[in-house]
Amino acid sequence: MxxxxxxxxxxxxxxxxxxxxxxxxxxxxxxxxxxxxxxxxxxxxxxxxxxxxxxxxxxxxxxxxxxxxxxxxxxxxxxxxxxxxxxxxxxxxxxxxxxPRKLTAESIANIAIQSDKYDFNGALIGWINCWCDANNFPQENGTTARDMGYGLLAAYLFRSPAFSTMSARYAHDLPPDFRQIWREYKILSRLPEALKGIYYGCPCFLGAATKNSPH
Structure with missing residues (x-):
């Protein structure tokens, strides 16, 4: 020590x-x-x-x-x-x-990274169930694609059962240039390669990503 x-x-x-x-x-x-x-x-x-x-x-x-x-x-x-x-x-x-009463999408993603690293997911389950919902995850005006990436990363690292649902929802809502946007944020490089199925806008790829996830 x-x-x-x-x-x-x-x-x-x-x-x-x-x-x-x-x-x-x-x-x-x-x-x-x-x-x-x-x-x-x-x-x-x-x-x-x-x-x-x-x-x-x-x-x-x-x-x-x-x-x-x-x-x-x-x-x-x-x-x-x-x-x-x-x-x-x-x-x-x-x-x-x-x-804090309100957290940004980036803050939640950072919490997910630390929770995954130190195994706090069980202790944060109440927060996780609230955050990992496409209808509740915070999105700021003008940064929707970025914040969707944060949402997917958080759900993935929190091992949330809602990961597949959020993935399917975002697959239809992400703009065509979302990949370029995600490259601008180093934190989003943590998203698993299996999620590239979202590039084709096909939720079935995302279901496979969840099943093949190391989590």
């Missing part, structure tokens, strides 16, 4: 026993979260393993025995979206006042 670093801190629990330092790809944005490790372990199989005695959990338990706030250990999470992790950590700690 690494010691907590000097950066803006977010206190998510009075029972905080762990500091998670989240750093974005280029290191330009860093935020520390004081979290309750038990909440993370219940919400994420990834953290259940990470914080087990075989890995980081040994030092965590040693710090807990000391009973000193100064002894709180820290773990640095690299190349993550800070705001997306803030949303996820706030959700699993039931800190509703920290959760």
């Amino acid at each position: 690494e010691p907590a670093q000097n950066n803006p801190s977010v206190y998510l629990s009075d029972q905080a026993d762990l500091v998670l330092v989240v750093r974005n790809t280029d290191g330009s944005k860093v935020r520390s979260f004081l979290v309750f490790s038990s909440m993370l372990r219940h919400a994420s199989p990834y953290f259940e393993t990470l914080l087990s005695p075989r890995f980081e959990g040994r030092q965590l338990r040693e710090a807990q025995k000391e009973g000193s706030q100064l002894a709180i250990p820290g773990i640095t999470l690299e190349e993550d979206d800070v705001e997306a992790m803030d949303f996820i950590f706030s959700c699993v700690h039931f800190r509703a006042e920290r959760i």
